[in-house]
Amino acid sequence: MTRTVGFIGAGRMGGAIARRIADDPAWDVLVYDPSAEAVSRFDGSPARAARSEREIAERCAFVVSSLPLPEDVDRLYSAAGIAGALRPETVVVDLSTIDPFTGRRAAGAVEACGAAFVASPLGMGPRQAADGTLPLYLGGEPAALERAALVLDAISKTQYVIGGVEQAYAAKLAINYVSMSNLAVLLEGFGIGAAAGVDPDLLCKLMQDGGARSFQSDVRLPWILAGDFTPRFGIDLAQKDMRLAIDLAARYHAPAATGAAALQHFSSAQRSGLGSADIGALWNVVGANERAERA
Numbered sequence: 001m002t003r004t005v006g007f008i009g010a011g012r013m014g015g016a017i018a019r020r021i022a023d024d025p026a027w028d029v030l031v032y033d034p035s036a037e038a039v040s041r042f043d044g045s046p047a048r049a050a051r052s053e054r055e056i057a058e059r060c061a062f063v064v065s066s067l068p069l070p071e072d073v074d075r076l077y078s079a080a081g082i083a084g085a086l087r088p089e090t091v092v093v094d095l096s097t098i099d100p101f102t103g104r105r106a107a108g109a110v111e112a113c114g115a116a117f118v119a120s121p122l123g124m125g126p127r128q129a130a131d132g133t134l135p136l137y138l139g140g141e142p143a144a145l146e147r148a149a150l151v152l153d154a155i156s157k158t159q160y161v162i163g164g165v166e167q168a169y170a171a172k173l174a175i176n177y178v179s180m181s182n183l184a185v186l187l188e189g190f191g192i193g194a195a196a197g198v199d200p201d202l203l204c205k206l207m208q209d210g211g212a213r214s215f216q217s218d219v220r221l222p223w224i225l226a227g228d229f230t231p232r233f234g235i236d237l238a239q240k241d242m243r244l245a246i247d248l249a250a251r252y253h254a255p256a257a258t259g260a261a262a263l264q265h266f267s268s269a270q271r272s273g274l275g276s277a278d279i280g281a282l283w284n285v286v287g288a289n290e291r292a293e294r295a
């Protein structure tokens with residue numbers, strides 16, 4: 001039996017997932033994105049372009065959204081978006097990285113239509129999205145998770161049920177907070193060693209063999225040294241995630257001093273015109289600061 005799934009948002013993550021699922025004949029995939037360039041990447045794919053978000057809501061049993069900002073999610077699941085077009089049998093899965101409060105509003109709007117809502121923010125990056133190995137941080141009512149199982153399994157078998165909708169979004173923000181803060185302090189430390197004359201390639205290996213080791217030291221630091229700033233996760237998105245995480249910390253009176261300092265680096269990178277660049281380009285800001293201080 002062919003199952004219909006519509007993707008709203010076809011960026012690096014949502015688009016990679018949609019293209020892979022479209023290659024499975026068990027699925028009939030529709031895609032909508034306001035960017036014609038994003039839709040053009042599906043040329044030659046079995047996936048078909050939808051005319052609007054509403055068409056996806058009206059035609060698809062599963063609706064998967066992958067949007068950059070909380071405001072985008074708020075608008076999509078509102079009366080001005082697709083809320084009025086959802087049917088009770090529809091299952092909505094949101095992959096966006098947003099705050100728990102926006103997520104709860106979206107879930108409430110979907111549930112008011114009788115449809116099911118599952119939060120499923122994603123871990124890792126486009127490569128894992130394309131090969132189906134990225135972790136899913138799931139939140140929702142048990143019945144909604146059960147109804148969404150078919151499409152969730154198609155996205156990835158690596159699944160963590162976090163709790164409710166709010167907990168799933170909060171977990172993703174906490175993870176990104178650590179990852180982005182780690183990158184900022186890694187580049188600061190690397191800059192200190194490099195300024196003192198340590199060979200950069202050797203310093204990279206040392207960072208990977210001891211207490212400084214992390215995903216960022218293993219994966220992104222070699223890219224930075226090679227001058228590879230291919231956009232994989234953009235500075236604009238990192239700044240947004242850090243901002244949301246720090247706001248969440250303030251709401252729960254949790255400390256976030258380290259992340260607040262890291263956020264300044266990402267904000268500086270944005271002001272320098274690097275918003276669309278990969279987060280590795282943060283080195284252009286941190287390294288510039290190091291050189292200015294030495295001068």
